Amino acid sequence: MKTINLRRYSQIRNYPKDIKSSILFLMVSFLCSLWGTAQTLIKGEIMDETGKPVAYVGVFIENTIDGSITDENGNFSFTSYEKGLHKLVASSVGYETIYSSVNLEGETVEIPIVLKESKEMIDEVVVTAGTFEANNDRKVAILKPLDIYTNSAAGGDIVGAIQTLPGTQKVTQETGLFVRGGDASESSIVIDGMVVQNPFFSNVPGVSQRSRFMPFQFKGISFSSGGYSARFDQALSSILELNTTDLPEQSNLNFNAGLSGVAVSGSKRWENSGVEVSGNYTNLAPFYSISKTNYEVYDVPEGGGFSGNYITKVNEKGMFKAFLKYDTYHNGITVPNPDSVGSEFDFGLKNQNTYFNSSYRYTREKMYAYTAFSYSNNNDDIDWGKEIQAGNDDWRLQWRGEIWYSFSDKLHLLGGIELQRFEVKREFDTIQQSFNESQMGTYFEAEWKPSRKFAVKPGLRIGHSELLNQNNLAPRIALALKTGKYGQISLAGGVFYQNPDNRYLLYGYRPDFQQAVHYIANYQWINNDRSFRVEAYYKQYIDLIREISMSDSTFTPNPYRYIYGSIDNSGKGYAGGVDFFWRDKASIKNFDYWITYSYIDTKRLYGNFTSEATPDFISDHNVNILLKYFIETLYVSVSTSYTYGSGRPYYNPEDTKFMHSRTPSINNLSLSISYLVTLGRWFSVFYVSVDNIFGWKNVYGYRYSYDGQQRYPVRPAIDRWIFFGANISLTQFSKDEL
């Protein structure tokens, strides 16, 4: 091959020696020069706005194939046989396409072009004040759902994972989510827009319980620590919004076994629909056999449950979901008697919980309509000190309908109605208490984005409570401004109403709504895998419930106290603070860490408080450090987290100032390791977690005997726990289809 080429090359080089060739050559040269005048050379340099040359920009005459790309130095040149006025197109991904008029007359055209960065490359502003979102639908997010599942401090509990975010307090003696100075009653958990009446396992005096939901049931998690949307109310502090997964990816079978029991789940996927079912048997005997508890567990928690999930697409545009879950369990534990400090008593519980939720979403080009219905029922049979029979019986029905309409890219409007009816019944020995409540809410929310850099979201909610015979009007607003390619400022605020705590309603009191006003300012910076967020807030509490007959001498830090005398809405308070969040998963491959710090200053006068004070569930300073490393060669994932909380207030009758004493600080270091392996066709995960590795004896407060002479520490049920288990799953394989 090479020789032939060389020969041709030499023939051409020697053309003048050959007369015939030379004549031909002259003719060709002449003809070519004629054509030469007909073609135009177009050249130039392409730079961005900062003057940096841009490489590989496509440059061409529109609707022709005359064109080229720029080189490393931003230079281009090409020729065209086109004549007259044409459009020169310069196009590069990441920049706006530039059209320049060029006159092609044979004269060389030299044209410098400056490219502007495309708007699409600068992510659109998103209103974020007050909210941590873990969502796969959005490209720019501080968290992804996976981060929630793999959080070592969470112990597989969705609320446990949320408690590692800034603005929350981890509380061991009471069940619930404590956010920015708010107590457990001030947070509401919603699934697909529907309030969950009993999101946690039933309360045991002095021992916090985990939530009933596993993280992987949800595709999107949005945690608002304030300033939330007009879609919701009845929460003075926080809304934790969970959205269930859509169609299962494919059919699979999943087995899970661990120190807490066994679970089986499976999913079946058809083209447009899917079913997921699961069943579990729970028995904590193995768990308690290796972790020492501070309280005696005389009846080891044992139970079972099942859940079913049906999802189907309806005519391409609609999506129907139905979800049913049933659990039952019993347990018995000897805990400090809240009514008699210093003594312990046996608390036995048998629980049954049913939760049903169904929803339908219809989506069209410029609108969607959503409607959902839910029903839940919870029943507790309580054996109080082996003498007294007690119990709870609650149910809730809820319906929501809403329509979202997009007038243009810049303006969307959402309107909806929500109806709820629920009953709460308590029984304690011969005392029976109950109430029925019906609530209605109507809401409107607009989102106006005059540019990609600025968004405003005003909202209004009108609420009605049948029980209190009261209406409320709650305006909300949130806005966001993009300050640069990666940063943005958001502001949010609003008025939030909530019914008085159930304990007062059960006693037959019918006071007014309690109220909170939020002011939030947030700065957020996200650059690929690094994010920083700082948020300052101020929350004003108005119309909190006070038990006014309580005098200084009768204060008792007992949540099970008997309430008598009159109550009113004269309580008040405030919470102000700053939350910091920094996350970096870019610096070291397979290494991800985040650091959060929150400072809070809060005081309130409510309940049976004798004067304004910081409640006993508040640490002024909270630090959380989470490290995750994936050892690629071994398929081992290691995650560790450290939490610190400064000392918490407690009631000491000797104090001259109410709730003035502080506990020592609270520390916890946890570790979890998981190993991923495929055994045959089974994908398996083996995991082990240790909470509070060093067994630090954390004290969350003290309770004093009536004479004030003796004090007893408030301690978690377990100082250090170890958990291990395995999960194996079989996923349908396309290999068989070959």
Place this chain on the structure above:
Amino acid sequence: MYCTIVVSTLTLSAQDFEPTLAATLAQFEKDSTIEMIAATVNRFEMIAGKWNDQWLAHYYAAYGESIYTYIEKDENKRDAWLDKADIHLQQAEQLYGQESDELFVLRALLSSARLSVDPRNRWKEYGEIFDQNITKAKSINPANPRIYYLQGNSLYYTPKMFGGGPKNAMPFYEEADSLYQQMNIDSLGISPTWGKPQNTLMLGNCKESVTSE
């Protein structure tokens, strides 16, 4: 000689769709640097602009753009490339006007390119779209080798612990290989034939890692 070369390139560049596309495709197979690939992809786009009514022009613009995303490093830009590819694919589908295995295969290619931008968070959504299109393509023409080539790629780059890896991918590449062998090249050389050299390369990689295990 000299003259005919000039004349032929001239007529070629100015006139005929099929030879122009065929030459560009041949060039794409030879491209070895980022700059060369960028230039050829740009040429595919110019062809789609000039012969706006040819479904294959849009088909190859979408194909070139999705291949380019594997070179591009910026995540946002990779998505922007795929946005362009989506538009070209839609135009190709409209112009073709009926279901085609090649168009489903291309849609599968685009979804796996989307997945590769952010695998950890996108595997579920785009894995599903990938599977659906592969199934549809297979139902129309199970003898299309690109179906198995793409399935092989998808498995090859799936971590072994999730059922992927060279060993699991190999049967797909083998299937694709035997179908590529039987493939007849049409006279114009512009109907989709891509993937053969890459498949051979990947099959080689698989064999190597399976024997070294």
